[in-house]
Amino acid sequence: MSAYMAILSARFRMLLQYRAAAFAGFATQLFWGLIRVMIFEAFYRSTTQPQPMQFSQVVTYVWLSQALLGMIPWNVDSEVRGMIRTGTVVYELARPLDLYALWYTRAIAQRSAPTVLRAIPMFIVAGLLLGMQPPPSPASAAAWVVATVGALLLSAALTTLMTLSLLWTISGEGIVRLMAALVTIFSGLVLPLPLFPNWAQPVLNFLPFRGIIDAPLRVYMGHIPPAQIGAVLAHQIGWTLALALLERALLARGTRRLVVQGG
């Protein structure tokens, strides 16, 4: 097994052990999902104009985004943060591994394992009881799987960006809050992106955040036809690569000025 695959699978297995956190997360996401659905119901009952998405689509969008909440880059790798605080990060540098690839691999595990744990029960509950619709066609389902992989790669790149900031700030609180605010708004988590005003659409389309939630969800619902999966994937991969270039440059600077904490 390659070194990075071995680390990915070890970290993935380790993160799968947090059952209590997964259960608590599931309960919270269920609660929030119900509130969000209620708000949209009130909105759709009172609106007089035709909306770019139907209510049933919005309900599916809400539950799918609640299920995939773990994919959102809203925190740093707590293990790396601990290592930087205590100086154990020296061992990361003492390995024959590319540090960027190593931390990106960790981010993939961190974004995927908790999501798997929470998404499966949410799919079952929301699909059976709460009005979440299946994809309209097998093509949409397949395209959604592809878009979800793209979302994971992009989300891991944004997570790595926050993790790298720890080399400068150690605690990382500031950038984590900033990123969380940007992501919740611009990924479609608060309001599905098609419901934003028209003038905002070009900006939303350009920013990386829609690739994490909005794009894969609309692919799932068929709101973005399966034929357009190429464009979705190009947006996701393009941003992932751009971030990778930036992050490599940051990392090269960060490790040159490294001060190991705690002697």
Next chain:
Amino acid sequence: MSQIVVENLVKTFRVAERQAGTWGAVRGLVHRRYRTVHALNGISFALEAGELVGYIGPNGAGKSTTVKTLAGILVPDSGRCEVLGRVPWRERLAHVRHIGVVFGQRTQLWWDLPVIESFDLLRDIYRVPKADYARTREELIALLNLQPLLDVPVRQLSLGQRMRCDLAASLLHAPPLLFLDEPTIGLDAVSKLAVRDFVKRLNRERGVTVILTTHDMDDIEALCTRVILIGQGQILSDGTLEDLRGRVTRERWLIVDLVDADEPVCDPDADVLRREDHRVTLRFDPACVSSAALISRITARHAVRDLFVQNPPIEEIIARLYGDSYA
């Protein structure tokens, strides 16, 4: 050819200073003051294959900075450094494949995984061939008596157990060069002996070159043929333990246990260093008076139960050297 060549290595850190108290914290928001710390101030030495070198100095002297630079973790400001023919920080990936590192205050094992899984993960990271890995692992398990620990998650190990596992972890890829940064820190006497014994065998039987930093002078006396002493980022002394002693002082100690606790002792060629009830420690210069002459004079004048001659403990020597360098 030397395995390690270090010439004129310089490393400075810029550290933000915060003034104490709330007002200091508020001022720090507007104006930061930085202090430059000269961690390494022109360090030079060379190491041959198979050496076991003690690298000692007070806290903050630059020991760990040197080790981290040699391990490719830190980038120095200036100076030359080659380890096994490579510049550590420039060819980090190729370099770290051929070294092992242990930082005594931290673990390289995965906190939540059983020890054996950490070992397997390291095999994948270093891409050690299966057969080599199995052989090295079994040898290390036998040498360090790790069999009962293999299935225990690292967080449940005692410090001594963890250190033995960390030593094994650093050697799974059979590096010819091992850096040990305070490997005996916080260990009990038995664990210290186990670590020392293992390091000694590793060096003698496998020819692994070892650089050891420590504050425990027993480690140095038990293990090291050569001692490099560093203070304030500069090398104060480099040579055998005997050289080090000779540089500071040639004095010997005569320790006498008297029959009578209150009897005063004096001799023209020796000073009383300390006195604890029956025990008197005399300091003398063997160039002025031979041990035999001094002993016969003391035994002629006093009723003596027991006596012995020894070199001043290495702690004393080091303390004096530190004292000089900070004076």
